[in-house]
Each structure stands twice: as structure tokens, then as C-alpha cells.
Amino acid sequence: MMALFFRDLKLSIRAGGGAMIGVLFFMTVVAVIPFGVGPDLNLLSRIGPAILWIGALLASLLGLDRLFQAERDDGSLDLMLMQETPLLFTVFVKCAAHWASTGLPLVIASPLLGLFMNMSEIAIGATMLTLLVGTPAITFIGAVGAAVAVSLPRGGLLVSILVLPLAIPVLIFGVSAVYAAIEDPAPFLPPLMILTAITLFFAVIGPVAAAAALRHASD
Amino acid sequence: MMALFFRDLKLSIRAGGGAMIGVLFFMTVVAVIPFGVGPDLNLLSRIGPAILWIGALLASLLGLDRLFQAERDDGSLDLMLMQETPLLFTVFVKCAAHWASTGLPLVIASPLLGLFMNMSEIAIGATMLTLLVGTPAITFIGAVGAAVAVSLPRGGLLVSILVLPLAIPVLIFGVSAVYAAIEDPAPFLPPLMILTAITLFFAVIGPVAAAAALRHASD
Amino acid sequence: MRLIAEGLSAKRGEDLIFNDISFVLDASEALVVTGPNGSGKSTLLRVLAGLLRPERGHVKLEGGPPEIAHPSEVSHYLGHRNAMKRELTVAENLSFWQRFMGNSPGGAGVGIADAVEAVGLPDIAHLPFGYLSAGQQRRMAMAKLLVSHRPIWILDEPTAALDAGADRLFAELVKAHLEKGGIVIAATHQPLGLNRTRELHMKGFEHLAGDHWHDA
Amino acid sequence: MRLIAEGLSAKRGEDLIFNDISFVLDASEALVVTGPNGSGKSTLLRVLAGLLRPERGHVKLEGGPPEIAHPSEVSHYLGHRNAMKRELTVAENLSFWQRFMGNSPGGAGVGIADAVEAVGLPDIAHLPFGYLSAGQQRRMAMAKLLVSHRPIWILDEPTAALDAGADRLFAELVKAHLEKGGIVIAATHQPLGLNRTRELHMKGFEHLAGDHWHDA
């Protein structure tokens, strides 16, 4: 299993470069929004967390559609389906590798971008934490979409359409957690807990559904 | 040549719904935003144009990296390289087809989306115009990246560094043009002109560079 | 150990490709599947490999390891595609599959170096897989069969793109596997140079309609 | 019309694959390229098809249409991959290539229906290409040679995955093309069933010559 993890990492570094694309897109989002809200700095810092989250959400869609398509195209998927190890784990590990190569860089880049949006230290910290907890959920949800679209020529847009609505709860609680952290009265922990719960929930549901879809898509 | 255009369109439609998919995608993206920044309508209307432009960038990034890789993987690229018709045209037509299936739907859907973000009529009109003028540039830039990705088997990272930084100016001019249109003092035409210039520039440079890259890619 | 297929029939899309195929393979027996293009050889192999659910009938393994659910879990499948990543070197590809697949009970795979040696390409394991020629790629895909032990080999046109020398080499590998008590099922158009093998000739069902949207 | 190759040599990566290959092919002559795996057959064909720049030497066409820059512009290339889209139907694929390639001066391609008929699969042109079996796909890729006229055919292991019947069928196609004054260059491991063809046997350089880092 670790073999799969490292192999996918290696691939994403050699072939994909997906990490860079994601981060750069993330930066682009953050760079463009200020033109919208204008010079008003404290408004900027107010919507900062939301922008970061939206950017992360959209950025993690990049490359998601190829998660299983690439395996299918060169026949690796067949062998993975045949193994004794439950397909569930295989999918889970692939998600983990994908997150490590695209989600993690976003989390790491977020403080820097937070500074651009002149967010307070605490806001930056909270955002980073929520992203760290929340983005895996997006990957797991995305795995379902990728598995469903595995036999499609160019899943890109379709996968995102299937994935985004399901990812909305993650976004809601992620953002609300950050704001709870900023505005003292509201407690920070509950929303963070909910976010963790959502991630765990999808960490189970996602691989299960994706594995089922892969089994039935194979022909 | 038209044959190529329609074939690429058909391919993107086979991926489901074609233009419908495109519109649906942007509706989804727009629907996600309020969950982040909250229901505050006039904030939404202010960042609306930026959101639409980001959506456009995302949509083109989603399918673009495969623009030539798909052709390479099934050997079609070889035949295209061999033809008498200059490779330049082939690349150009492929870009056109790609834009027609990702950029155009956004342009068409933008008024609707604008209403959702309750943007003013003039803002909607300006956004639509800038998108119509600007999005092709993104496609052409992306084409270069896609071609490089084919020629350098491990060029994924280079691609991302190549495409997005070039695309950011387009976004910035596009967005600022819209805001110039909204806020009276700033003139609308100059940024629009610059945007057009950028697009025309890349409409020439893009295919040339991409064709060159592809020639060296073949081995 | 014996592999038993009973009354298999399979669909592709809505069409029944073949109907009611049954056979029994004992240890160290080989089955060669022949037939014209489109007669359903690959489909049959995919059914045996558990990649396609048969319409009717079933495949089971007797005398194999008790804990397996489907024979495919102790099978190698070599399809038309090689299941190797172009960007990774041959060695990386092989060692990945070795560690990912592990060994079935009752045997152990050979090392990467030996496997590459066995397919006659000892000196290019360090090249990216995408750099190899068609035949070299196919040979490396065969090396994949050696690095992790599976008693059952399911091979779809293994010798496509192989030169004469490699053909012989492949025949040797298969013979060795059979002598170790393995089972081999291969679909092919060219004689594999194996002696005393059972043969299954698919006529091709000409797609008699098996789907329920027809009225009687 | 005659195809002339003079002192061709080509590199892959850093290694010289072959060195100083020359030949002349007149109209209605066929050249069969043979050799072990990795000996450089595909590389040579890609050089002839203009897809790979030769290290030294050049390819030219005499007596062909004057306006062409490189013989590849009047050549068909059938590589290891079929250059067809899995998602589109066979008919869509073929008609695309027909319209995209057009015809070289001095001939015209046949219609889709006839081409599909000629490769013996008249009834499945409406299926998505991805639904076809390996051999059916290869046959359809051959139909691609017929739908648009090219005097020169460059074929890389054309008969891979074909059954016996299809082999004969392919031999017929090639013969017909030669009789019409065409030129055929084919790399293969199995006899193509063509009579009176020239043969070029590649030994395979074992990557010694021309490698700058070896001479101490």
C-alpha cells in the first residue's frame, strides 16, 4: 500500500506537476479578487478566509478527473481491481497521495496568501487549520466523481459539476469555523468538530462509493 | 480543417452535454461562492466579475492540459504532424474548438450568472464583453503549455509555471476593464483595447509556439 | 489445485458474446484460447480475471488457498495494455507491482534483476518505460509476471510485437511455470510453441440477442 | 515515382540506433523491415515518416508531386497506435480522417462503407471505436489507409493482433496498392504473405557507436 502511495507521489512530481498548478491557481484567485473588492483593506481581510477557502476548493478540482482515468488508460486499474487487498484501501491510498500532492501544498501556501489579504495572525492560523482538516474531504468527494467519470473521455467539467455541490457543506463549516475563531463570542471548536466529522464521514463514504463505481465501470 | 473543429466539439460533447455541461459548470461554481463569502448581496455583486473570470480560467485549465496529450496517446498527433496543411492551422483550430466548448458557454451564460450575483445591467454587459474578448487568450496560452507538456514528458511543472503567470495579466485586465465600466471616472475602452491586443497577440504567438513545441515533441 | 469454469456466458454492451462455456484445468495444465477477431477471447479472459461479471455461470478454484473469494485474487492478468507507467523507469514499475501485489501462498516471486534477466533485457531496466520499443515493453510486462508469485496466469495475446527469439523465451517461461504446478490460460493468434496444451476454439456467437429489451 | 533514402542514421536519446541506411524504392515496390526487438525498425519508419529528424542523411521523393516538401506529406503512417478516438464511432473516426487528410494528387480514397467492407467488418461501423476488440480496432485502422489516397504506405507491425483471415485480407490490400503503383514499407515480425518484396534486416547496434561518453 505504501508502494502505491509513493508511486503516485512520484508520478505527480514527474508527470503531473499538479501541485504547482494547484498552488498557482490558488494564488491567481487570491490575486484577482482584490480587484473586485477594491482598495478597501478591512473588507478584504474580512472576506479573506472565504476567498482562501473558495480558492482551495476550486484548486483541488484540478487534476481530480484524471485520478483513475490514467490508471484505466494503461491497464493498471485492471490489476488493482483483481487484488486481494480490498479496493477500498487502494482508493483510499490513492486519495491520500492525491491530497498530499495537491491539497497539502495549498495548506502550506495559505499563510502567505493570508498575508496578501492582510488577515490577522489568528485568522491565518484558523484558516490554515481548517484547510488542513477540510481539504481531504474534498479529495474524497472528488474520488467518487472521478470514479464515476472513469470511462468518460474528458471528465474535467462533469466531475467538477458532480463534486462541487457535495463539497458545499465542507466549505460552509470551514468558513464558519474561521469566522468563529475571529469573532470572539462564537466558539471555534464546534464548527471545527463538525468539519472534522464531515471529513471523517466522507473518508468512509467516498472510498466506498468510488470503489463500487470502479467495480461496475470496469468492463 | 472544419472536420477537426467539429470532431473536437463532438469529443467534448461526448463527455456529456457539451455546452450544457459548460453552463452547468459555471452555475455550480457561482452557486458555491455565496456559501463562502455569505449572502451579502452587494458584496457579491462587487466580486461578481472577478468570480466569473476565475470560473473561466478554471474551466479552461480543467481540460486544457490534455489538449494534445490525448492526441499523442492514441497516435493521432503523428498523423497531424505529417500533413501538408501547416501544423499552425491545426493547432489554431484545436484551440478554437476548445474555446467553443469551454469559453463560449460561459460568455453565453454570463448574463444569467450575473443576475444570480445581482450585478447591474452595465456590469453584466461589460463582463460579457470582456469575457468574449479575453477568454480566447487563456485558451491560446494554455495551448502552449499543453504542447510543452507533450514535448517534455516530465514538463508538468514547467507547464504550470508557464501558463498561469501568463494568464494572470489577462484576468487582471479583464476584471479591471469591467470595474472601469462600472465606476464612471475610469474609462472603459483602454483596458478593453489592451485586452483585445493581448488576445490577438497570443492568437498569433500561441499557435506558433505550440506548433514548434509539438514538432520537437515527436520522437 | 484446479480451476473450474461452469456454464460461463458473458455480455458486452447488450449483446451476448459467448454462451455456456465450461472447462476444468488441473495444476500444470495450459489452455490456449483461439478464434477469429471479435470472437470473444479477451472477453472470456476478462471474465476469468473477475474484471467482467458473467451473465451466467461461475468460476471457482478448488484446492487453492482457502481464504480467497475469487480465483482472480491468485491470478496474473496480462491484457492488451501493459499496466506500466511511461514516466517511471522499468525498475520502478516492476518494484511497485512487486510490492503492491505481494505473493500468493505457496510461492515467491524472483527479484527485479532476475526477472529482467529472464526476459532477456538485463541492461535497460533503468530506462523510463516509455523509452522502450513496443517489443521491449511487452517483454517487461512479462517480467511483471515473474516478480510476484501467482499460480494462475491469464495472458491476452502475450506474444504480440515479440520477435522470434522472444517467442521462444516466452515459451520457456510458460513451461517453467507449468512445471511448478501453475495454470496458464492464453488467448492468441500465433502458435505459442507449447506442447500438450488444451485448446478452446471460440467460434464467435455472432451476437445473438440476450438483452431483455426485446419482446419475445 | 521513387523513394530514396540516403545514409540515414538516427538517435534515440543519446544512442545511435542505426547508422548509414540507404535504399531506393520504385513505384509498386515493397520493403519489409525485419529485426529483433529494439533493433530500430520503428525508429527507421518514424524517420521515413518525417516524425523523427535523422541524425545524418535524408529522405526524398523523385517524380512525385512537385509542391511537397517531404515525402511524409504523401505517406500514410500506421504506427503501434491506431490514431482513432475510442469515444467516436468508427464511421465518425474514418470520415474525420478522410476529410482531414484529403487525397494526394493522382488518386482518390474509397468511401467509408467500402473501406469498412474491404477490411471485412461492414456491420460494426456504427459502434464506438472503444467497443471493438483489439483485432477489429487494428482492422479499422487499416480501413483508414483506404479512405484517403496516399501513394506511400508506412506500416509498423500492421498485422499485430490480426487473425489468420485478416492477415490474408491485409496481404490483398497491400498487393492491390502495389499494383496501383504505390510504395509500401512495413516493419514486421511475421511474414506478411507478400511475394517479391525487398527485405531490410536491422541487426540492432547495441547502442555502442556514436555514444560520446564511451571512448575513453
Place this chain on the structure above:
Amino acid sequence: MSENSLAIRKFSDLANPTRFLALADRLLPWLSGLTALFFAVGLWLSFTTEGDYQQGETVRIMYVHVPAAWLSMMCYSVMALAALGTLVWRHPLADVSSRAAAPIGACFTFLALVTGSLWGKPMWGTWWVWDARLTSVFVLFLMYLGLMALNRALDDPARSSKVSAILVLVGFVNIPIIKFSVEWWNTLHQPASVMRLDGPTIDPEFLRPLIVMAIAFTLLFFTLHVAAMRNEILRRRVTALRRLAARSAGREARAK
């Protein structure tokens, strides 16, 4: 042996769709008749009962809006059930049912959105607000469209049915979100006043027409659904026959 076993199986398989078609033909007239009847009564009721003292005439929108909204959710639930049927019992009709339901559900959702925003203008002074209830319904609408797009993308039903079924099930998480969004987030939209554990808290004056209209809408849904399923089955038969025709034609061509 193989031949007749095949024949038997074919019979048992096509039994379902064929029986269903017969049933549908008998059912449809009645369903449509009932639907028309209830709509007549419902509309009459909703326009004769006097308007609300503060909402005025606009309250009548409720009689369309609320049933449409309910149906939009019920339709997705039906699809989820059908998806279960596809995955668990492998029933050939289940896939047909969920495929047929998607467009209908999209229409009802669209109706709920439109009437809702029509109502929102007088009530909240704006066509649209991005509050949880409204947006979650909008997301439901998007999900319907997404599923329709997916079904069109994976054209071959034999392969696509299970896959899209899985997606339907995963998407079901949105339904409770819609239903309870009003409780979980503070929204402009009013909380459930009819479908509550502790009986409806709404004036019977409004309740009566609402109930009638709800029944009418439900009947309408089933009418449309059955009709759509019948069309889907017929469509598949036609394609199957066409493919067979093509194949056999080719065989004759080869025979001679």
C-alpha cells in the same frame, strides 16, 4: 441445452418490462384522469379561499410553491430508492425509473424556485437571496441537471446504470440539508409548518387547498413518471432492435 436455457432466461428477463408496459397502458388513463380532477378541485379551492390578511393575494402562490417544493424532494427520494433497487436487487426497471425521474424532478425544482422567487419579491423585497434553504434547493436543481448530463454522457445503459445509481445515493445527503436548513441556519424562509411532528400549525383555511394541491401534484408526478418510464423502455427496445438489425444485415452481407 444452451439454446433453451437461454430462451428461458430471456423470457424471465423481458417479463418485467413487458408486464410493466401492459400495466402502464392500463394505469395511465386513470392516473391522468385523477390528476386532472384534483387539479380542478385544488385550483378552484385555492382561488375561492380568501387571501391572508397580511400577505394578501400573494398567499395563493403557496398553493403551487409548497407542493412543488415537496415534490422536488420526494422525486429525488424516489430516485434514491430506485438506485437502491439497481444496486441491491439489480432490477432492470429500477434504472429506467431513476433515469425517467431526473428530468421531472428538475422541472418541479425549477417550479419551486420560480414560484419561490416570485413570492420572495413581495415578501422579502428581493427575487433571490443566498440563504441556506434557497441555495440548497438551487443545489438540488444543479444535481438533477448534473445527473441528466451524466446519463447522457454514459450512453450505454448496461454500464452506466450502477454508476449513476451510486452517485444518486451519494447525492442524497442534500435532501436532509434542504429539509432542515431552516432549522440549522437562520434563514428568511419560514420553518416547516405543515410537515411537523406536532401537527400542522397552519390555518385550516389555507391547509385544505394546500393538501388538495399537494395530492394533485403527487398524482401529476406519478403520471409523468410512468409515462416517462414507458418511453424509456420503448426507446431502449428500439435501439436494441436497430443494433440487431445492423448486425444481422452485416451477417447476410458476409454470407453472400
